[in-house]
Amino acid sequence: xxxxxxxxxxxxxxxxxxxxxxxxxxxxxxxxxxxxxxxxxxxxxxxxxxxxxxxxxxxxxxxxxxxxxxxxxxxxxxxxxxxxxxxxxxxxxxxxxxxxxxxxxxxxxxxxxxxxxxxxxxxxxxxxxxxxxxxxxxxxxxxxxxxxxxxxxxxxxxxxxxxxxxxxxxxxxxxxxxxxxxxxxxxxxxxxxxxxxxxxxxxxxxxxxxxxxxxxxxxxxxxxxxxxxxxxxxxxxxxxxxxxxxxxxxxxxxxxxxxxxxxxxxxxxxxxxxxxxxxxxxxxxxxxxxxxxxxxxxxxxxxxxxxxxxxxxxxxxxxxxxxxxxxxxxxxxxxx
Numbered sequence: 001x002x003x004x005x006x007x008x009x010x011x012x013x014x015x016x017x018x019x020x021x022x023x024x025x026x027x028x029x030x031x032x033x034x035x036x037x038x039x040x041x042x043x044x045x046x047x048x049x050x051x052x053x054x055x056x057x058x059x060x061x062x063x064x065x066x067x068x069x070x071x072x073x074x075x076x077x078x079x080x081x082x083x084x085x086x087x088x089x090x091x092x093x094x095x096x097x098x099x100x101x102x103x104x105x106x107x108x109x110x111x112x113x114x115x116x117x118x119x120x121x122x123x124x125x126x127x128x129x130x131x132x133x134x135x136x137x138x139x140x141x142x143x144x145x146x147x148x149x150x151x152x153x154x155x156x157x158x159x160x161x162x163x164x165x166x167x168x169x170x171x172x173x174x175x176x177x178x179x180x181x182x183x184x185x186x187x188x189x190x191x192x193x194x195x196x197x198x199x200x201x202x203x204x205x206x207x208x209x210x211x212x213x214x215x216x217x218x219x220x221x222x223x224x225x226x227x228x229x230x231x232x233x234x235x236x237x238x239x240x241x242x243x244x245x246x247x248x249x250x251x252x253x254x255x256x257x258x259x260x261x262x263x264x265x266x267x268x269x270x271x272x273x274x275x276x277x278x279x280x281x282x283x284x285x286x287x288x289x290x291x292x293x294x295x296x297x298x299x300x301x302x303x304x305x306x307x308x309x310x311x312x313x314x315x316x317x318x319x320x321x322x323x324x325x326x327x328x329x330x331x332x333x334x335x336x
Contacts, residue, residue: 002043011039022047062090062118062300063111067099071219072275073245073292074122077144080296081120088304090118099186101125108134108141118303120144120296124188140307142299145190145292147321154306156299156320160190163288163324164197167242167270170286170326172205175335176240176268180213182227182252184244191244194272198242213238217248224251232259239267239335246271246278246287253281253331264333274327283330290324 004022008015013032020028021036039045062085066074078094085092095111097104104123111119119141123131128148135141135151147157171179179202184191199209215230217223224243228251231238243249249271253263261267263283271278271287278285298320 002045004045004047006043007036007039007045010043011036060090061093061114061116062088062303063093063095063114063116063120064296065095065097065104065107065111065119065121065123067097067122067124069094069096072247072277073273073290076275076293077120077122077296080293081300083293084297084300084304097123097125099124099188101127105130112138117307118300120299120303122146124186124190140303142303142306144295144299152320154302156295156302156322158290158295158322158324160193161197161200163272163290164194164199164242165201166197166324166326167194167272167288168198168201168205170328171240171242171268171270171332172202174240174268174332177207177335178238178240179207179209180215180231180238180241181209182215182217182224182231182241182243182248184219184248185216185223186219194242194244210236212236219245220247221251221254224248225255226251228252228255229259232256240332241267241269243269243271246273246275246281246285249285249287249331250277250281253283253285264331265336268332268335270332272324278327278329281331286329286332287327288324289327291322295322 004015004018008018013036017032018036021033062081064078064081066078068074082092093111093114093116095107097107104126108121117140119138121141122144123146131143131148132150135154141154143155145157147155181195181198183195195214202209212234213231213236215227217227224247241252243252249269253269256263256267263269271285274287274289278287
């Protein structure tokens, strides 16, 4: 593998001059730049990103921690961070946390060891105290999809409780009065907040959610299928289901159709997230739009700003909170 010394020797310049060309430093003639760049191309020399970072006193990498590479929701999150990285001529490093405290800790540590000063972190299992310590140690660490009061300026988050209320208002507006819910079995805040928001709004309207009509499963297609089968096995009537995410909602529709129910004529199904799949399900899925890509870009830019200005003292930013909105498609309709 060619080294910077090989480039310098063949180009007839010093190692320092090659370094200045690599880092686009001033006071290098165009002729020298062309000569050094040609030698680097001929040799197939690739500058070391960490070495460049040391020379420039600036990280050339942006890190993102997500729970799962296969989930389309988290793919959107990573895509948003990547878009911000490209705009700032930075490389993206990605690590997975698997919704497990030890895995999340290792994922963050790995990115820090790779000289990532700019970090967008999705963490659900690390305790608040550990996240707060990390945030004060790394000014460019921003938390996404989670709110911690002490580092409010480092949090870009969705109001899941309000999202549940919005879902209930939509189904109530369609004159539904008998409800079921499907939630994620993971012990994290999001599913509980969404379900509690939903319950509070229908109770406000004078209705109750039967606890036996709250099903749980993995937050994927199969989890939605299994949870729906559990709901049907109760023998209790419901005309609308509010589902934790779009994948589970599409799984729910599959089970309902397989059991002779028509969606939405017999039972309305409302998802959450508005991932691409929701637009192509049959029927097309009514859902709540979660602006995760936009939030990821925002989080990355906040992290970049913090690193550039060496911001260490948190300041609350209300605009970091986002609220989901209803996207009406074909899987919900007026209760007849």
